[in-house]
């Protein structure tokens with residue numbers, strides 16, 4: 001978490017839809033695309049995302065943070081959870 | 094006006110100019126990745142957002158501390174006010190230096206190293222001491238605007254502390270707890286500064302219209318109470334999609350929907366407003382206040398729709414949120430605050446600054462409408478593609494959104510120009526006032 005804040009990933013990425021809007025939401029990126037994918041993006045960046053110079057341990061910590069967030073729930077609400085009153089039925093965790 | 098008040102107002106206007114410049118630069122970095130090296134979005138976004146929030150908070154407190162001198166019978170002894178300003182200015186400078194050095198560490202909107210929250214907190218306590226020292230002399234049944242200032246100042250303290258609770262490990266035990274506390278405080282902090290700003294708007298309306306009745310009576314207080322309950326309980330709409338306890342979602346939904354009453358009330362009061370408008374439309378301050386009210390209407394409508402979870406499913410995490418955030422902070426907060434500053438520096442209605450301010454205001458209002466609609470369009474396209482079509486590849490998802498973001502940036506230049514002219518004119522009036530009445534406590 002400290003690294004997420006110190007590197008300010010939130011300027012471009014959301015968790016549960018909250019954050020900056022330049023890049024994608026990363027709540028469930030760990031389960032959807034895997035650890036190697038995260039490491040590649042963070043280390044090498046893309047045209048739009050800057051490369052981050054982090055040590056192996058720091059990368060591990062960042063991946064562990066994203067795995068922890070991922071385990072807390074899903075960012076997308078499925079169709080089936082929308083109640084007729086307009087609210088959602090999502091079990092609390 | 095005393096030099097302390099002038100310092101406070103000048104600081105606020107400079108922060109506004111800074112927010113505008115950084116906003117335009119951030120938008121360019123956004124639409125054109127090739128500029129990414131020269132214009133690092135990672136630094137520009139937090140610097141822009143913090144400058145914007147600091148403008149609003151500094152502008153709001155400048156008004157409250159100035160008007161309190163008229164409302165409470167206590168002669169101005171500026172020591173506490175000055176101490177607040179000294180610490181506040183110093184801390185803000187440190188914040189921007191930290192951003193310049195890529196030294197982050199805080200949460201969204203307050204992305205500076207958390208240690209800087211300490212002098213900010215102390216500064217706020219000094220401000221509170223200054224306000225409450227005068228408040229002790231209030232009349233037995235103070236008008237509504239006094240209640241609004243007071244709740245705003247106190248709630249800011251509470252939400253500011255809440256916002257920093259994450260430093261205590263217990264709050265980080267689970268990500269859900271962490272997320273819930275953070276967004277509860279962010280949502281409520283917006284409510285806190287709105288109390289201060291709407292309080293000043295009400296005060297100015299009383300002064301302009303000469304009718305103290307609008308700040309008294311059960312009806313006025315009922316609406317205040319509705320706003321206050323929103324401040325305290327509607328933050329759940331930031332996290333509808335998260336698996337929090339169900340009641341958080343239901344309470345936020347219910348409370349948010351109570352705001353329809355406010356919307357209907359605005360429509361009902363419209364005819365009376367028109368008559369009033371005819372009488373006061375020559376006043377700069379009045380025009381800004383009415384401009385703010387127009388944006389209350391538009392944003393409330395948007396916010397009400399976004400607060401229905403079934404719709405939020407599409408809009409959450411898109412630029413519609415940005416439209417809501419900037420629509421409200423520029424359209425409502427900035428317009429009211431500029432009207433308030435124009436009142437404090439006493440813009441001469443027949444002079445050339447007033448004419449330039451009016452031109453700036455028209456430019457800003459028009460551009461802001463395009464700006465806002467472009468962001469909503471961007472959000473609708475993204476929401477539809479992500480939620481209805483289920484596209485997950487980011488580049489593919491965002492490609493059709495790009496033209497709306499270009500329109501947003503162009504309109505943003507208009508907003509920048511309009512508000513920039515106003516802020517510059519107000520700073521010039523403030524300076525010439527400096528020369529005209531040195532060191533008076535005169536309003």
Ligand code: HEM
Nearest residue numbers: 020021116117119120145414415418422423502505508509
């Ligand atoms: C007084 C004027 C302004 C205020 C108070 C203001 C306020 C804000 C706020 C509160 C946010 C955060 C939005 C969110 O997290 O949802 C934001 C973001 C942003 N603003 Fe402004 N803003 C102002 C003027 C401008 C201007 C003139 C531009 C130029 C086009 C601009 C460009 C941006 C950009 C690009 C973002 C980032 C959006 C993203 O992350 O996708 N702003 N602003």
